[in-house]
Amino acid sequence: MKQRLPSRRTVLKLGGAAAAAGLLPFPASLAQTGGRHGMSVFGELKYPPEFAAFDYVNQQAPKGGRMVYTAPSWAYNQNPQTFNTFNSFILKGDAPPRMELCFDTLMVRALDEPDAVYGLVAESVEKSEDENRYTFTIRPEARFHNEKPLTAEDVAFSLMTLKQDGHPLIRQTIEEMADAVALDERRVRVTFSGKQSRQLPMTIAGLPILSKDYYTRYDFTQSTLTPPVSSGPYRVGDYEVGRYIEYERVEDWWAKDLPVSRGHYNFDVLRLEFFRDRQVAFEAFKKGTMTFREEFTSKTWATEYNFPAVQDGRVKQSEFPDGRPSGAQGWFFNTRREKFSDPRVRAAIGFAFDFEWSNKNLFFDLYTRTESFFENSTMKAEGEPGPEELALLEPYRESLPEAVFGSAVQAPVSDGSGQDRNLLRKADSLFREAGLTRNGRQLILPSGEPLTIEFLSNSPSFERVVLPYINNLKLLGVTANFRLVDPSQYQARINEYDFDVVSRRYSLAPTLGESIRQFWGSKAAGTPGSNNLAGISHPAIDALIEKAIFAETRDEMEIAARALDRCLRAGYYWVPHWYKPTHTVAMWDIFGMPPEPPRYDFPVETTWWFDEEKAAAAGKAG
Template sequence: MMAGRGTSRRQLLKLTGAAAVASAMPFSAGSAVAGERRHGLSVFGDLKYSADFTHFDYANPDAPKGGKFIFRAPSWGFNQNIQTFNSFNSFILKGDAPPRMELCFDTLMVRALDEPDAMYGLLAESVEIEDDGSTYIFNLRPEARFHDGSKVTAQDVAFSLILLKAEGHPQVRLPLKELLDTEVLDEYRVAVRFTGNHTRQLPLLVAGLPIFSKRYYTAYDFKQSTLTPPLSSGGYKVGKHAVGRYVEYHKVSDYWAKDLPVLVGQSNFEVIRIEFFRESQIAFEAFKKGNITYHEEFSSKTWATEYNFPAVEDGRVILKEFPDDRPSGAQGWFFNTRLEKFSDPRVRRAIGYAFDFEWANKSLFYGLYKRSQSFFQNSVLMAEGQPPADELALLEPFRGRVPDEVFGEAYLQPVSDESGFDRTLLRQASQLLREAGYTRDGSILVGPDGQPLEFEFLSNSKGFERITLPYIKNLERLGIKANFRLVDPAQYQSRLNDFDFDVTSRRFAINPTLANNDRDLWVSHAGEVKGGNNLAGIKDPVVDALVDKALNAITREDMNVAARALDRVLRSGHYWVPQWYKPVHSVALWDMFGYSNEPPHYDFPVESLWWFDQDKAQKIGKGG
């Protein structure tokens, strides 16, 4: 089983002297000439598409428009929830919003999904870079409109960015720390100023943030959750909906930007409908009946054994695997290291030894998965083998402040004998626990404080129970009492926001170019902000310094090297028990869509790039 994608990588979505110097370094001279109007941005200055491009290569400019796409969202971000919703405000911490609210909002620029980080103009026709990269001037398209017909102006942009910095979801607010201010230069020209201590990634993150109507949010309180669909300017707007059951996004027929090169061949469906289910099995049953027409499968058991129903056998439903070339992200059980019982890395490492992945993959996953080792799995950011000279150069200043193993082979999770209770690994775990001061009192493991070691696996998915219970059985063999706690979606998110958990399973997507929102997975201050992504509560100045190194790198290769050095330190900390990954998207669909067999390298936005095929739909009885 693989959890759905967590924090989204879409357009919404992202201590030492050396680090201090890097953070203050000017924008790369090769990236831009001061005052030059540019049609696109990238962190390291490289752009695939010229100013006169007509569409992204991965989009089909001849895709027909119309039809309906019905699915359960496989990815989400901010306060979005795939099990229920009670608000349409997706950009604050309060409430549960439906996935894909971002479809309703335009941004200054949008990602090219066949480049690591490049962005091209949507609301902004062009951008100028001044003051050595501390000021970005966005030149807006005068034709841009909100759905009520009012203009999108520089006032709206300036207002939105400051509003998000002050009141936005922590995953937005935290990265905007180095946003200094905004200035309206004229009706369609706005300057965004940064402190000079910002990373190169931050202006691109800002360019991908939603732009709100100043007039609308002057009248309505942005900080409140609400079921009133907000005024927006994107290609879709909220249509029919029923709380906790479904929401429809209806295509805006007179959308001002529909013919821009960044959108040609995209947003092809007339209606995008998201269905909500408390359990994945219920969602699967809805798909079998045709109530859902697209389903990305995250359960290996279901994929291997349950796609044998009549619609598959007669060809109305087809099964496909699409390549997933993105970093696989970080999926695992995260320890809450704010708790004393998880403060010792030897204890965390020992608990990890009790998870028998090889047995689980054979017995539960039908051999479909690979073991995750790193936050940067399936990418060039992942450390391997002995550290080469360039990584050692970054790590040497921290010798004595990090475990010695950081300077050796990159840590790998232990490989079991597939028995389900590898006695050798459990003996090694017991030895680590003894070294940490734990002793056995009969069948109970007692810590240096005289208290038994007990903890809870917090989850909102019943599907994880069959995986966690065998793990708990192995922990019992070590004298550790653990239990699996299933809670409803609202309680689960609330407890994560408040860091009110012992151990929880989560998946975080990682960008191919590290960005400010990635910082908040690991840096110390993010572990203290409710609703932040540093679930483990990592608090290590070495990690902070290496994150700064990676984010302030001058070249892409420098970033890769710093990320690999960071990876070695993170893996030595044993902040999580890595789970598994699969470098493909396992997809089942009612055969009524058109699509490319090769999705863009850096994302899989089916609802944006696919299209309704009327002829196919007629053949399987779903035309009309």
């Protein structure tokens, strides 16, 4: 468990006349009337109805070639280390990342806006006055890869199927969608409960559209290695289970000339390779078996890019800004287990991690310590709470730690020695306050059991980071170990919350919606497969989640997020890790790319292209 460039604003052409609106959003009054071409949470759209393409793409990008890589990110039941099913939208099985490229959606995000979506399958959308009914009009040319029309019936079927049987991260997010009904062949009406956020209609518009014909013959709830009938820009091509998969570009994709598609999906083949070991994957990249690599290991980035292809310029190292909120990366405690139920115990365990030593000796000073659940964003709480935050927090004062109302909790700063005695003494004091005692060198919980910790992982690369931490815990009397398991077992244990401590990174959207309930909401804490790994369950946190989701303005959302951040940090549900506001990328010099990436994502697979001239020079033509 993948930053700061201002989004570009270009002059918009309204009604055929050039308007000097380069720094202004598309007027909300136009964006919010019937039959609109796009939606956003707070009503502002950058692109007018007649826009040609998103600003961050090259409309003339050539088609062809291939990109070979390991997945830098994944979702739902996808697994970057192996796969055994092509059903990517349920909890069961391990699917390959990027299966979503095979499926169309009603609308797609503009990645240079915080939350705007524009029509793909839906040519327009209308909403009722009470905003509880949205009617999407389907483009008549939309079709599946088997040439059957994609109709409103398919859309309604998809939404209701995902609501009933989809992955828990989908089901719980869209539970306030009451119904989806095909009004005729081209119109589908989506009805909400009245308790939905402004973002939920956009979430619905971004869900995959399934073939009703296909899934009335095949059980959606089961894993399968039969590639599904779909309608997107790519389809499943060659593959070997657990080793690689190729997604082939659909040359006659029905939507290739739409404004939201121009300049996208340029590679003929996207090939994902699967490795259990990051170092083995790196060796494959060095040999040229893979052509793109987003590097997540600081030691490798700092010391190992010295092989011949780098020295002669065939492989390039680059850094690209990442404008998304970095979210939360850390070791998450499973507070469902009694030994982690006391926040003082959790805080004490955190004091034993010496980030400053690790950053210098293991990370080559490439990182900054993570402190916030909304790091790298204006939603991060800093200093004392302001009056607006206090107004949200005061009703829950009796149930919240006093630290919530002071300066925002920060991670401890060590002397960089690797064994900061001052921090270890503070940890020991907290253990004693929590009622732990000693039996020789072993810390004993109030229950009479020794305090033990298992750090669960599916990657051996993390061991070098965890072992020094384990040594410090040993000095405190905590018995800890690093447990490496295979990818399928790891995912199964995560889904069932069968772990002590696990590492995860979350990247959050700049506009908060129902999905954050999955991270910190009480209901998600008891739902297998949710993102609430820590098992956070607190009425104040639940209330602040709702305040953030239902904020009337972006300012109100950010205030609620900062209040929420204070509560989460004061709960010591994690030992925060580190972050950097960039993507560190190594690539064989065979790619073309737009001059400036969009602020809110890093869409390499969908907006870069294969450069034949560069590839010939690098000896990788064809």
